[in-house]
Amino acid sequence: MSTVAELPPPSGPPAGPPATAFAEDPAFETAWRTRDRIGVAASWFCGLALIAVAAAILIYMLIQGIKFVNLDVLTEHPKSSLDQSKSGGFLDPIIGTFMLTVLGIAIAAPVGVGIAVWLTEYGRPAPLARAVESGIEIVAGTPSIVLAIFGLLVFSQGLFSALSFTAEGGAVFGRSFFTAGAMMSVIALPLVVGATREALLAIPVHVREASYALGKDKAATIRRVLLPAARSGIGTGASLGMGRIAGDTAIVVILLGASLRLEAENDVPILGNLRGTGSTLTSYVYNNSPVGEGNAPEKAYAAAFVLLLVVIALNFAIDLISRRRKTAWTT
Amino acid sequence: MGATHLIADRVRGLGRLPRGNRSPRQPQTPADRRAELVLGALAAAVLLLIAGMVVFVIQKAWPSFSDNGLTWFGAKGEVDAQMTEIFNSPADPDNYVYSIGAWPLVYSTFLITGLAVICATGFSLLTAMFMVEFAPGWLQRRLEPVIRLLAAVPSVIYGLIGILVIVPFIGNHIVSDEMKESVRFVIQLDGTSLMVATLILTVMITPIMVAIIVDALRAVPKGWSDGALALGVNRWRALWTVSVRAARPAIVAAGVLASARALGEAIMLSMVSGSVGFAPNPLDGLTFFFEPSRPLAATIVDNADGLSVQPFGETLYAFAAVLLVSAGGLSFAGWFIRRRLRRFSLSPT
Numbered sequence: 001m002s003t004v005a006e007l008p009p010p011s012g013p014p015a016g017p018p019a020t021a022f023a024e025d026p027a028f029e030t031a032w033r034t035r036d037r038i039g040v041a042a043s044w045f046c047g048l049a050l051i052a053v054a055a056a057i058l059i060y061m062l063i064q065g066i067k068f069v070n071l072d073v074l075t076e077h078p079k080s081s082l083d084q085s086k087s088g089g090f091l092d093p094i095i096g097t098f099m100l101t102v103l104g105i106a107i108a109a110p111v112g113v114g115i116a117v118w119l120t121e122y123g124r125p126a127p128l129a130r131a132v133e134s135g136i137e138i139v140a141g142t143p144s145i146v147l148a149i150f151g152l153l154v155f156s157q158g159l160f161s162a163l164s165f166t167a168e169g170g171a172v173f174g175r176s177f178f179t180a181g182a183m184m185s186v187i188a189l190p191l192v193v194g195a196t197r198e199a200l201l202a203i204p205v206h207v208r209e210a211s212y213a214l215g216k217d218k219a220a221t222i223r224r225v226l227l228p229a230a231r232s233g234i235g236t237g238a239s240l241g242m243g244r245i246a247g248d249t250a251i252v253v254i255l256l257g258a259s260l261r262l263e264a265e266n267d268v269p270i271l272g273n274l275r276g277t278g279s280t281l282t283s284y285v286y287n288n289s290p291v292g293e294g295n296a297p298e299k300a301y302a303a304a305f306v307l308l309l310v311v312i313a314l315n316f317a318i319d320l321i322s323r324r325r326k327t328a329w330t331t
Numbered sequence: 332m333g334a335t336h337l338i339a340d341r342v343r344g345l346g347r348l349p350r351g352n353r354s355p356r357q358p359q360t361p362a363d364r365r366a367e368l369v370l371g372a373l374a375a376a377v378l379l380l381i382a383g384m385v386v387f388v389i390q391k392a393w394p395s396f397s398d399n400g401l402t403w404f405g406a407k408g409e410v411d412a413q414m415t416e417i418f419n420s421p422a423d424p425d426n427y428v429y430s431i432g433a434w435p436l437v438y439s440t441f442l443i444t445g446l447a448v449i450c451a452t453g454f455s456l457l458t459a460m461f462m463v464e465f466a467p468g469w470l471q472r473r474l475e476p477v478i479r480l481l482a483a484v485p486s487v488i489y490g491l492i493g494i495l496v497i498v499p500f501i502g503n504h505i506v507s508d509e510m511k512e513s514v515r516f517v518i519q520l521d522g523t524s525l526m527v528a529t530l531i532l533t534v535m536i537t538p539i540m541v542a543i544i545v546d547a548l549r550a551v552p553k554g555w556s557d558g559a560l561a562l563g564v565n566r567w568r569a570l571w572t573v574s575v576r577a578a579r580p581a582i583v584a585a586g587v588l589a590s591a592r593a594l595g596e597a598i599m600l601s602m603v604s605g606s607v608g609f610a611p612n613p614l615d616g617l618t619f620f621f622e623p624s625r626p627l628a629a630t631i632v633d634n635a636d637g638l639s640v641q642p643f644g645e646t647l648y649a650f651a652a653v654l655l656v657s658a659g660g661l662s663f664a665g666w667f668i669r670r671r672l673r674r675f676s677l678s679p680t
Contacts (some may be wrong), residue, residue, distance in 0.1 A: 036567040040465060046454050047461030047474065050541075053534055054477045057484065057492065111373055118370035132374040134666060135381050141588075141662045142384070143595020145628045146651045150384045152638065153391060153648075186380065217360040245522075247485030249598040254635050282487045282598075289491050291602050297495055304488045311483045315476075 058308075065305030068298045074281030074306075078260040078284070080294075087296055090303050092261045093284040097246055097310065099177055099273070100256070100280055102247040104184030109238050111185070112192025117222055119193070120200040140190035148254040151183035155255075166273060173257070177274040180255040187248060195240060199233020200226060235321040243314040246307070249282040256283065281307040347562035381657035385655065392649035394642070398429035407432025410608035418643045426489045427642040435610040437653065443525065443613065444593040445602065452586050454533065455540035456575070459583045462541070464570050482538035490602035498522040498603055501621070510618045511594070517612075518622055521661070523605035526620040531599060536589040543588065547581030548574050580668060587665040591658055594628070601629035627654055 012250070067116040076089030115132065123129035155163055156174035164176035204228060227234075257277025264272040279287070281303050286292050288300035359367070396403055407413065413431045462474050502522025512521045527582035551574045559569035575582075605623020608630070613619050626635070627650045637643040 017633065032567070034564050036565055039567050039571065043457045043461040043465055046457035047466055047470075049454075050458050050481070050537065051474065052475050054481050057488075058480070060496070061488070112378075114370045114373040116366070118374045122367050122370065124367075128371070128375065132377055134662070135377045137375065137666070138381055138659060138662045141591040141595075141658050141665075143658060144596065144630055145595060145597040145631050145652050146384070146388065146655050146658070149631060149635075149638065149651050150388055150647065153387050154383070189377075191654065216361050219360070219362040219366040222366065243483050247483070247487070249485065249487045250632060253598070253632060254638075282485055283493055285487045286598060286602075289487075289602060290494050291606070300491055301495075304491050307485060308488060311485060312480070313482055315479060 064301035068302035093279045093281045096278040097280040101242050101245045103181030107185035110190050116193045116196035145250040148251040155179040175257040183251050184245045191240040192237035195233045195237030199230035222291035239318045252280045252283040372418040376591050389652050390444035392652040395649035396644045406431045406434035410435045435608045436627050438610045440626035443528050446529040448590050450533045451537045455537045459544035478538045486599040490599035493603035506621050523623050528604040540585040543585035547578035551577045584668045591661040597632045601632045
């Protein structure tokens with residue numbers, strides 16, 4: 001501030017272009033103090049450190065993946081064995097991850113899109129809309145472990161016995177692909193709502209008005225105009241949600257039962273599996289890490305590598321989807 | 332809009348855009364009314380879910396709280412021994428054992444969360460400044476995928492790397508024999524520690540914070556920092572005294588969100604934090620950082636097999652209730668901060 005006061009008074013003759021005048025003024029504070037230099041250096045250090053951490057994780061997992069992933073572990077069923085070389089592969093967890101992700105997003109996508117449409121297009125009464133908005137945020141902030149044991153509590157009620165295995169005495173097990181998928185949809189929900197809402201809000205009002213002017217009612221406008229226009233937002237949200245589902249462990253450990261293989265509840269082809277228990281890549285990694293029962297680090301690394309590939313693939317999908325989003329609305 | 336909000340939306344997925352895009356009111360057809368009802372019911376179901384969660388979990392947890400009163404949060408000796416006793420309590424409902432002093436677990440939760448959020452705040456603020464101001468263009472473009480990648484890596488992979496790489500390294504090379512000797516009668520040091528837990532948790536929450544802070548820094552009107560530069564200060568000072576100051580509320584909001592994430596992290600912490608119900612003692616000096624502990628969320632995962640034993644299960648639900656209430660409190664704090672932010676029109680994400 002003081003520098004301003006010390007500038008030559010305006011009555012003085014202009015000495016060349018102002019830029020050089022400023023730079024040559026010794027009172028001027030362009031000097032880099034040591035503190036500033038340290039700050040910039042720390043900033044560079046942190047930025048590069050973050051890149052280094054990401055690169056280290058990627059490279060390390062890649063090395064472990066190349067070492068331990070082979071066709072056998074991808075195509076064999078897991079067997080329980082103390083010896084790492086005999087404990088089979090992780091075909092079942094791969095299928096389990098796939099089933100759970102599809103099931104979770106199949107619930108979360110329609111519900112999430114519905115909520116986002118209601119929030120942006122209707123939103124009446126306003127207090128309810130505000131409450132729902134905050135509610136979504138609370139759901140997003142709820143630890144998945146809490147959701148998991150809440151799900152266990154709810155789905156062990158007799159009311160939901162159709163979703164899982166019922167023991168002889170009438171106790172409902174509460175653990176199955178259905179129940180885990182239902183809770184997984186809850187953790188994916190905020191992501192779908194957020195992305196869809198952003199896409200809907202990006203559509204200018206006059207697009208809606210044009211549709212009304214053509215005699216469409218609001219429901220038809222949503223279905224025929226808004227949802228198609230928000231397609232890429234919905235896709236982004238769904239991919240984010242799938243990434244979250246594929247990477248979550250707590251819900252799987254608690255709600256999918258502890259069986260490594262897919263244990264169908266009965267012989268009905270798909271429904272039986274969905275009512276039965278199983279494992280996913282995340283729970284497989286957890287169980288085969290030193291803290292789990294399996295303790296087979298090689299298998300854990302291999303499965304973790306496959307899991308990382310799945311997550312990165314979903315990330316690429318998001319990039320592809322959003323690169324296509326080039327609807328330039330004129331306002 | 333889109334460009335400035337991209338990162339946080341991708342990392343956290345919760346974009347918040349200003350309202351005012353609402354279409355005009357118009358006469359409703361029956362189809363409209365049906366759509367509004369169905370969609371409104373879906374939205375209201377979210378509130379129902381939250382209410383159900385709070386009621387169910389707290390109701391299930393109640394016996395544990397009512398039996399212990401406020402001493403539930405106190406320290407009553409070894410928490411692991413108490414949990415074993417609860418697990419082995421007689422099958423007769425009148426003789427269920429509930430006595431627990433969960434202080435070591437609560438303390439561990441808040442200690443690890445607090446340390447990680449403090450570390451991550453400094454780290455991500457500097458990283459965000461690097462991304463916005465100092466990084467050359469090509470590096471800036473590389474950094475966004477890096478942050479998205481770090482945010483997307485599942486916590487079980489962080490935990491796996493932690494337990495197989497970092498924990499053995501710390502246990503074998505950093506923790507000296509004198510350290511192990513000094514606390515030999517209290518706890519065994521093997522590398523699973525506060526330090527590893529904090530370190531990995533910091534890496535896990537940094538992407539969220541960086542994304543929010545970057546968005547906030549980019550949202551600061553260019554004229555403000557240009558004005559500072561025109562007054563002749565250097566780039567660092569312009570950024571530090573103008574942009575960062577303007578984005579201060581967003582930094583707080585990022586910290587709140589990151590704490591919510593850290594609070595609920597169960598799997599990674601159950602793998603690397605040591606799984607001993609022990610309260611690390613700051614009086615131990617440097618050794619403090621190498622002492623194991625076990626936060627609430629990890630305790631639930633570790634003992635999930637015991638959920639069906641009634642008094643034990645109810646104790647676990649009590650842990651969950653504490654987490655739920657804390658997470659709710661953080662959501663409320665985030666909402667409160669954001670409300671204050673709107674006044675400065677620098678809302679995060």
